[in-house]
Amino acid sequence: MASNTPSLSTHRHSTRTRWLVVCVVVVLCSPTFSQSHKDESNDLVEIVKLDSTVRIDVRYASTNNFMKRKMYSQARVFLQRPAAEALMRAHAKIRKAGFGLLLFDGYRPWSVTKKFWDETPPAQRKYVANPKYGSKHNRGCAIDLSLYDLRTGKEVAMQTEYDNFTTKAAADYPGATDAQRRLRWILRDAMESEGFKVNPDEWWHFDYKDWRNYRVLDIPFEQLK
Ligand SMILES: [Zn+2]
Numbered sequence: 584m585a586s587n588t589p590s591l592s593t594h595r596h597s598t599r600t601r602w603l604v605v606c607v608v609v610v611l612c613s614p615t616f617s618q619s620h621k622d623e624s625n626d627l628v629e630i631v632k633l634d635s636t637v638r639i640d641v642r643y644a645s646t647n648n649f650m651k652r653k654m655y656s657q658a659r660v661f662l663q664r665p666a667a668e669a670l671m672r673a674h675a676k677i678r679k680a681g682f683g684l685l686l687f688d689g690y691r692p693w694s695v696t697k698k699f700w701d702e703t704p705p706a707q708r709k710y711v712a713n714p715k716y717g718s719k720h721n722r723g724c725a726i727d728l729s730l731y732d733l734r735t736g737k738e739v740a741m742q743t744e745y746d747n748f749t750t751k752a753a754a755d756y757p758g759a760t761d762a763q764r765r766l767r768w769i770l771r772d773a774m775e776s777e778g779f780k781v782n783p784d785e786w787w788h789f790d791y792k793d794w795r796n797y798r799v800l801d802i803p804f805e806q807l808k
Contacts, residue, residue: 626663627661627663627664628662628663628664628667629660629808630660630661630667630686630689631659633667634671636674636678636683637670637671637685638683638684638685638686638731639658639659639660639686640687640738641655641658641659641686641687641688642745642746643688643695644657644659649746649748650698650699654695654698656804657805659807660686660688660689660726661689661804662689662724662726663723666723666724666778666791670726670777670779673774673776673777676776676777677769677773678733681732681733681734682731682733682739682766682769683730683731684728684729684730685728685729685731685738686726686728687727687728687745688726689720689723689725689726689727690721690722690800691718691720691721692800692802692804693714693721693799696712696718700712700714707748710746710748710784719790721799722794722797722799723797723800724790724793724794724797725788725789726788726789727785727787727788728787728789729745729770729787730766739766740763740766741766741767741787742756742759742760742763752786753784753786754771754781754782754785754786755783770786771786778792778793
């Protein structure tokens, strides 16, 4: 019996190891596991609820936008929670410079992106996302924004208006005045220090670094708390 003990123990050990490997493989390959990392759609946060000193001007909820019609039924701005918290840190930095964040758009339902694409002339489509892939706005990981002056409460004069689809809107547009360069740098510096990256064609658009972790969503604002 004694001579059998080591081999039995070895057998038990290898069986246990095999089970462990099987369990790890099952867990790693199960949809539930991958979704727990990729599907965080229920964590969209409404920004003004985190900080009421952030201002919003959701032009897609009005007719004052490039589509010339109301694209959203409600003027609300959402981001995935980690992006929203990073945005609050950027806002705190910007306040020290005498400005606050003015938000134009955050999470955008996929069906709105589809309408933008369908109704934009092909020559200008570099400014709208292809609905075939969805956009970072659709994932709740992109934000369109500018600054407002804390003393006056008014929007600052950047190099162009929001949603100006010309080369003047480029993040590194060389024709900007010194005052405009300073303003865009205050915005960009605070945002990039918190994990956002500016879109080279649009000074107002920033993507959050972890956008790949989130799915393209088509949840209407009315269904978000
Ligand atoms: Zn954008």
